[in-house]
Amino acid sequence: MPKQKTDILKAQTKTRAAAPKRQSSTAQLPTFNARIEGIEYGILDELTGYAVRRAQLSIYADFSASLGVYDITPQRFSSLVIVGNNPGISQTRLAEVMGIARSGVVAIIDNFEQAGLLERQDSGDRRSYNLHLTKEGQKQLEKYKLAVKEHDDRVSQQLSVKERQQLRALLGKLCIDPK
Amino acid sequence: MPKQKTDILKAQTKTRAAAPKRQSSTAQLPTFNARIEGIEYGILDELTGYAVRRAQLSIYADFSASLGVYDITPQRFSSLVIVGNNPGISQTRLAEVMGIARSGVVAIIDNFEQAGLLERQDSGDRRSYNLHLTKEGQKQLEKYKLAVKEHDDRVSQQLSVKERQQLRALLGKLCIDPK
DNA sequence: TATTGTTATACTCTATAACTATA
DNA sequence: TATAGTTATAGAGTATAACAATA
Incomplete structure (x- = not known):
């Protein structure tokens, strides 16, 4: 088994401040910043990246x-x-998929495990874990998915279904090496 | 004048580690993560946000x-x-444009001012400054712009000019409230 | 009183490097 | 030796709240 974690450390999970709740997909968008009136953006307006x-x-x-x-x-x-x-993915592989360091996933997994949404299960190799969602984790995830879909629809509401597909396709072609 | 800053504080600017240099717009893309083979992304593939x-x-x-x-x-x-x-924009206004807190721009401006790229000039109101680029700042900015354009072209190289405009237009329609 | 810039502080995210237990 | 997970640590980035100077 990988190095055992102390209970003290396991206990010191941080609770985050809950943000104000939003109501429905028709609610007003915060529209954080976007574009400030009277400001010249110059070259920024020509950049894909911006x-x-x-x-x-x-x-x-x-x-x-x-x-x-x-x-x-x-x-x-x-x-x-x-x-x-x-299901059964390892932490190292997850880190690779998420594009962050292995050390970064530890806290993420710790948090979900303590919340009972996720389990570290034995793999054949005793150095690593197989990650799995618990029943509760699957249930919660379905709830989150609904909220995320609502959010994503709200954010994309000015685009038709076709335009959304088009947008995803264009974004998917960024940072591709022609080889 | 706004509260005077100590020289000690002005001196303690942090130098950041320089990243390895890249050569040209035809150089290979790092393509950080994007899409890992053999991984199921599920709902993530349907989300504009992702x-x-x-x-x-x-x-x-x-x-x-x-x-x-x-x-x-x-x-x-x-x-x-x-x-x-x-030119002449205030720090508070800049913070608004950048979408960050006023306190955040202080360090940014400090840094550029110390590097001689930017000046805090007097405004009519003695509580605030007018921000201006120095000659050196304008010169350096032109250099940065060239590098950024090269970067942006490399990143967008799989898209035609028309597709790039289309992409920016679609992105610009996100998070817009129909009112 | 309100506003601008500033400071102090804290929290999140992330990376690096070293460590342990396995292989 | 190499790998997976863990820990310690440090550095950005950001937010909040309080403060001084000024309006």
């Missing part, structure tokens, strides 16, 4: 407002979905 | 690799461009 960044900030603000009550961030939500869709 | 987030992470990685040598981040670059295009 457009993505600006969108990401606005989306993040709405995500936080929508799921803060559940103590869920985009990062945490993604972790749950990945584990849910790839 | 597509934006994933793109943003990849772009950020390339930006850092491209401009890390100059100690420039997207945030810092945006600040310079905004000040350059809106």
